[in-house]
Amino acid sequence: MKASHKLFLILLVSYLSILNTVRAQEIIPSTLEITDRSFAIITDRSTFEKCQKEILSYRDVIESTQLPALIVYHDWKNPEQLKKELQKLYETSKIEGVIFIGDIPVPMVLKAQHLTNVSTAIPSDRFYDDFELTFDFLEQSKTNPQLFFYNLGLSSPNRIKSTIYSARLKPLTATDKKNDKYQQISTYLNKAIQARAPKNSIDQVMSYVAYQPLSTWSSQSYFLEEQFPQISKASTQFQNYKDDKQRLLQDETLNQLRRHDLDIAFIRQYPLPDVSTIHPNVTLSIFADNPIGNFSEAQYNAGQFTFSKGAALAALANTVQPALHRHPTYLIGSLAMGLNIGQWAKLNNTLESHLFGDPTFTFAISSTDTLSRFVHEKNNKRLVEALSKAKSPEGQSFLLNQLSLNNYDGLPKLITQYYDNSNYTTVRYTCIHLADQQEEETRSALFAKGIKDVDESIRLEVIHAIARIGDPIFIPALIDAYIENQHAEGILSAINMALYVFNKDLIKNIAEQRFMTANSFIDQVKEKEKFYETQFTGIYLEIDKNIFDTKPDNQRQGITDLRTIHYHPSVTRYLEFVRNSKMPIDLRIAMLESLSCFRDSYRKQEIIAACKELMVDTRHSKRLRDEARRTLNNVN
């Protein structure tokens, strides 16, 4: 092709695409010049028309913080259409985050069992904000046309790493005419605008948990205190509820949520009552487990927070029961160092976690470290330099985490060094957390120290990781931890769960010797037997028995349990199960789905090899071959 023809073609394509853009949606560019980043307000046409004044004011208030903001409105046909637009904006306008206001299609994600805790469809905006994930369209819901169902793509990455942050402002079904969905949005935006002045620093935090072992609670409280050092000046600044069986503090929690001076509320295991009567005023509420953020429902509870008559500004909540063993306040201290809520939430995203309300809200900086300029920093040298200067534990953790996101090759050395020398629990936690993704040598060395760490949350992190890896080399460390952690109930039950992934006889061999030489029991034999009694009973010992049973119901149960207990010793047998054409195809596929959760297994190479072989073996059905491809992708 001649050069001139080529140019013409390019021009034509660009012209057509511009034309297409113009027809597709309206864009109101930012009034500020975009240099390194911007923010996009995404809405539907009718919301824009009805709430134009408020949306423009909201844009202005965002821009008053030097964050250029553009507005895009359109009657979105489907999620793909919007996602394309977002990707384009990312390229052209360097958007760092978005807010979805009004009627924005809701992606419902299936086949993501390895990323979450449930196997039902998950409402998830990761569809929009994680550009690397791929999805295969299934269908639009017939009962609720807002919902679009997708399978996670066959070759989609197997981890969440959002490219931009996102938040929802999705009104509730109107209960009266005066408060229709547009009115709700206008009211909220006015509230968000008012919330900007005066600048408010994080000095009032509350935490509620219904039941938790004392030492686990103590450790988690300690984390929050280290993350927000400014809340430890007076008792009322950190109201920390651990409720008991009588649940005497539930009503008090409601009073807390109503406090005008409360900056952050962190809630676990709380059966939220009718929020519409509470009128919460707390700036940011975080619901760690209870899935009150299911915005595929008309009256989702998180919406009751943002659209309440109170001053509550934002809520972080899950759309479904979240994955186990998350640390939902990881790096939250960065909120006091210049990160806006969206920037922080993005660091912690899972498939089901969602932010409701204004993601650009920023608390006043109340730390000696300022992190905003490192949010998009790709230059590792600069990050390492900043790290050497950072004084606050959360500043250090954040920078280590950024280096990890940038795949910095000096990270193993850094996290080892920081783990060994830091007196900050949260920093050591970050090192262990990041070690999980490192080469075996670094990881094992840090795990060996971490499982004996003074802090319970750190020990817990290691134990969960060991269960995912499943290498029998860790058994002695787990038995020792059992002996050493007699007073940490939470650790004991984690060890119990972790040991289910190992061969019973191997455990016994090691335990026999370890218990007999332990000097911490008055009656070693009795304690050993107590250990065996707990460890060698219960449903998770029956997994293989069920899987290789003759009744399909039992088999299905066993295969499902594998998602919770990754029983690594039988990987070979599981793969044979998949290959065995005499087995029902549904079960073989279910087995592949469960094996998708073995991403961190020390036997993952065997799964990969088997999947590669299955994928191309035409003796198997296409369904099975596709699933094998999917599993390969998920574990690889």
Added chain:
Amino acid sequence: MQKSLLALLVLLSTATMAYGQLKIEKPTLASNNKAFAIVVDQDTYTHTEDALKAYQKTVESDGIPTYIIHGVFNRPDDIKKELIKLHKTKQSLEGAVFVGNIPVPMVYDFSGHVTATPSDRFYDDLHLNFEYIKQDANQSNLHYYKLQESSPREINPSFYSARIYYPTLKYDEAHEAINNYLLKVTRTRRDNILDHVVSSTNQDYYNGCTTAWKDELKAYKEYFPFLVKQVNGLQQLAFKTDNNTAILNELQRKEVDLLLIRSDSSSTIQVTATREPDTYPLYLILDTQPAGAFDNMEYTARQYIFNSGNTIAVQANTRPAPTDINFSGLLSYGLRWGHVHNLGLTLERHLFGDPTFHFANKDTENLNAKLSQEDNPEYWRSLLKKDNAIYQTLALFKLSSSNTSSSEAIMPYFENSPYRTVRLQALHALSIHKDKHFTNAVSTGLGDEYELIAQQATRYAGIIGDTVLIGPLTQAWLNDKSRRRVQQHVKSTFEAFDRNLVEKSLLTALHNSNRLHQETEIESIKSQYTQPATLESSLEQIKDRTRPKEERIRLVQLMATHNYHPGIDGILAIINDKQEPIELRVAFITALGGFSHSWKRETILANFQTLLKSKATKELKIEVERTINRLN
């Protein structure tokens, strides 16, 4: 010639001993350091002599010249006389240990209550003056004493003391036990770093307050800076109804240096007593039902030192009493356990085992020597300036107990110290001053981030009674619901204040709040405060002359026990009333002695001064003077 003279002397001394005298063996170590005395009954001495000598050597090789005093002791005074003599010598005495069957002084409580407490303060606090009452009819080793009127009331030990006491009627068993114990001490190294600690408390200990439990962890971190940085460095047992097995297990761990057991339940201790296991933690602090009641043959503290494990000493109370652990940090620095034990000592607290023992010396200040020397405020002031929580805590204590520091000087440590243990000690130190700084500190302390400080502040608020504290108490009541123990204390502290003011404060606070069920809560407070409370009616009843004198006296005592400050003016009016029976007036004066920290203290004192100048009877004036002493 010389030999035979010596033999004669020995013979003579043995002969005199039979007449109830005793023998003093001088230290073998020539040193200017203060001395230590091993006091042992003759029978035990005879059967454990070698072990005693070995023990003496051990203590001396640790730098303390050590006497052995043995003989037949009939009364506590026999021993005290000798201790006073040694204390008065130029070398003086830093401590003593009572080995074997040493008479037990039973001391009537300082406030004149009816029960006697076994207490070696009789021996080790030479400021206190006692009056002999009688020997126990059944247990001949118990001797009852009361404090003389002229005696000071505060405990201020002149040296430290401890017991190595194995009460039994089987003497052979006791001798063997003491022998083995002494040998255990001699072979145990004194350079063990305090790096493994275990703490156990049960739910009642904190009124079920989880925050109190959680907060203590940070205090432990201040006390024990040398803990190994691993999971087993500090084991804090969760409070459960039954920690028996857990504690028994912890007693087996050979690396444990210090085990703190604090609970209101004695069951664990009972279980240990029955099973009699070998125990390994070097030092145990027991704040449980009186594990240290050595007037009882079965006292449980002895279980821990007389076994084949590693335990060297136990601190326990002879009767229920609060245990302050705020000086535990000094153990980390290698201070002798006797020195640490003596800080903030009570009538009930006792040490069982070798009091000269210590962990590895990490101390750069030579505090072992400083604590046995004469008090030196200049030194403590300089120590206070070191950025070290443990040193500052000690300095604050020393300066406040000698009353050589102003509240202005202490206040910054309460207000600004990042150390919880230092702020706590500063609050205690301020309480000596009874001035506006103290009241201000209590007011701030109610909201301190360390739960124990807030809890102590509620206690102090009750004994001060200043109405300016109602506001801060109300705030704690309304905004600090996560602190269960403080909540309970605040509620009972309100009883010490004028009910109308409290009600008004609570209602205003609720009214200004944004609470969900505000109206219901307001109604509930109103109904709670419609009926007069017991103390309020007591005030009316003591004024009622138709009531029996005894009843009125009982009521005024009740008011004093509960720090009912609003009653003070009414009580004074009755005291001033010449028409009232003299016996009643005297009893009312005595009752006012309980208001030593009251914001009305000056009013009481002024009134008393007027009485002293008046034509009141001698009996009344004596009681007034006595009470003035208690108030000052």
